[in-house]
Amino acid sequence: MTRVLLTGFEPFAGEVVNPSWEAVSLAAKEAPEGLEVATARLSCLFGTSLEELREAVGRTDPEVVICVGQAGGQPDIAVERVAINVNDARIPDNAGRQPIDEPVVPGGPAAYFATLPVKACVAALQEAGLPASVSQSAGTYVCNHVFYGLMHLIATERPTVRGGFVHVPFAPEQVVAGGRPALPVSLVAEGLRGILTVVATRTQDIVAVGGATH
Numbered sequence: 001m002t003r004v005l006l007t008g009f010e011p012f013a014g015e016v017v018n019p020s021w022e023a024v025s026l027a028a029k030e031a032p033e034g035l036e037v038a039t040a041r042l043s044c045l046f047g048t049s050l051e052e053l054r055e056a057v058g059r060t061d062p063e064v065v066i067c068v069g070q071a072g073g074q075p076d077i078a079v080e081r082v083a084i085n086v087n088d089a090r091i092p093d094n095a096g097r098q099p100i101d102e103p104v105v106p107g108g109p110a111a112y113f114a115t116l117p118v119k120a121c122v123a124a125l126q127e128a129g130l131p132a133s134v135s136q137s138a139g140t141y142v143c144n145h146v147f148y149g150l151m152h153l154i155a156t157e158r159p160t161v162r163g164g165f166v167h168v169p170f171a172p173e174q175v176v177a178g179g180r181p182a183l184p185v186s187l188v189a190e191g192l193r194g195i196l197t198v199v200a201t202r203t204q205d206i207v208a209v210g211g212a213t214h
């Protein structure tokens with residue numbers, strides 16, 4: 001049994017759902033065989049989200065942690081490659097805090113790479129008929145904050161844990177006015193299960209095209 005912690009977020013920016021939490025809950029309900037999946041719902045708050053993550057890691061003692069967040073406007077399941085040491089909020093968090101150009105961890109390294117086989121995950125999703133890509137940046141809002149905080153926690157306190165972050169599109173009910181891409185939560189959950197299966201079965205990544213020109 002591989003112990004996995006999956007996290008999603010509460011809604012933010014006036015939305016009433018966050019597909020990350022909906023998909024995480026669904027994926028955990030029907031976890032792939034051989035995996036024991038625990039979940040935690042994180043607040044969309046700078047600081048508090050990391051305390052909640054630390055608590056969940058301590059409580060569940062996972063071997064793998066995958067945090068998941070909503071990326072409104074993103075057309076596919078984006079497996080993140082890198083977390084950066086910057087909080088630069090374009091909009092306030094759910095408590096009205098809007099840090100500008102502050103470090104996530106003062107004195108921490110500029111960035112951490114995900115320790116998941118990012119390209120193998122993307123390839124597996126695409127082979128299963130799900131839209132997916134490698135993302136070179138998780139932004140500078142609460143998701144990147146959590147991703148960086150996770151990788152820092154792993155680097156400093158839990159070196160055997162593997163970790164990463166996945167951004168997911170809006171759910172269809174969030175885009176009824178049209179003009180913005182969405183993906184049903186059931187497909188996002190299928191994608192998360194696919195990622196879990198890859199992560200449980202391989203540590204080495206594959207060599208495949210997945211870069212970006214900008």
Ligand code: PCA
Nearest residue numbers: 009069070141142143144
């Ligand atoms: N998405 C936000 C924070 C919470 C979420 O689900 C982000 O991309 O930073």
